[in-house]
Amino acid sequence: MKLFFGVILSVFLVYFVLLLIPGYPPVDEIPFYQDSGVSVIAHRGGRALVPGNTIEAAKNAVDIGSDIIEIDVHLTADNTLVVRHDAMIDTTTNGSGLIANMTLSDIQTYDAGFNEIDYPGASWEIPLTVPSLKSLFTALPNQRYLIELKPKTLPPADALCQLILEHKLQNQVLVGSFHSSVLQYFRRSCPSIPTSLGKSEITLFVLLERIKLGHLFNSPGYSIQLPIKYGDFAILTPELVKLAQNLNMHVDVWTVNDPVELEMVSNIGVDGIITDRPDIAISLRDTSIGF
Structure with a gap:
């Protein structure tokens, strides 16, 4: 029992130290991203x-x-x-x-x-x-x-x-x-x-964000492309989008075609929407709904 509690205490101490470690700086701005609003990506x-x-x-x-x-x-x-x-x-x-x-x-x-x-x-x-x-x-x-x-x-x-x-x-x-x-x-x-992030890099980023250690992610890419969900696991969250943007990474979500989902992901704050229906996305963006 003492060993068990010792292990638990050690884990908490390591986690606390990791929380205090200064985060990595954001990535640089790049000319590729020039939109002030949400980009429609066909x-x-x-x-x-x-x-x-x-x-x-x-x-x-x-x-x-x-x-x-x-x-x-x-x-x-x-x-x-x-x-x-x-x-x-x-x-x-x-x-x-x-x-x-x-x-x-x-x-x-x-x-x-x-x-x-x-x-x-x-x-x-x-x-x-x-x-x-x-x-x-x-x-x-x-x-x-x-x-x-x-x-x-x-x-x-x-x-x-x-x-x-x-x-x-x-x-x-x-x-x-x-x-x-x-x-x-x-x-x-x-x-x-x-470049954007690769699959294993995205996995690490999502994991670190979930355990509140996202500041330890040293991004090798300038954007992250994500689905809304992976199976039943919600990937795209406001917290994840905020963390990525704090690191100056653009967040693009794929592949969104439904008008309700288009509005939902824009409200979360993504930078780009990858869609088979750019006509619908552009129409929504240019109406009073906007995004």
Whole structure:
């Protein structure tokens, strides 16, 4: 029993000391974030309106007033970055194959915009192709992009760094990935381009916030992208948003399409809303509801 109480006392003492440790300073301001209000971030270019991850979707998102275009990238066999969510083309084209094993010309022989992954609940009559990231940058050179590196491997990170620098878009791109090891590599090899937090980094941040030790989080990224919930666990809370913003990190929530949820997350104080329906988000933002 004495041992038990001794352990409990030691834990409380360590926790008390951790509470007293000075926190890390906030991250620096970056040119990528220039909005005073809530940014509308078109998920895959607004895939509910036009088949996602296409140049046509991105152009439509810009035309209706989206602030940022969110896209995903993979690397082809001939070292070309293409804008696509899945590693296979089967799910969103009328073709079949693994992107990493196909050339760009192979991939672009097929029509894109099929199935619900990139165009939920509808069919698209006009032929579309899987675009290269280079062609998207060329088509919309003044746009801001939130780019997710999908592969776990490092060559796509090198290719993305090189392409962003070639197009001089380092102030218009923020790079993310679920794979923290990929992000860590990207930060080392491409320090002039800002990143968001990876999955393990987000997990640590959420844990520290829950136990009131968020000041001990030394952020390696400039933003955090979160869902409202993970299963039954509420992730997005006013306290977490406040902590992130105190560290000068922007908080973007995904993927929010329902008008009630759009208003709810804006009231929590998020900085950006990643949505398949940028038209609805923009309409709400520009009405008396506002956000």
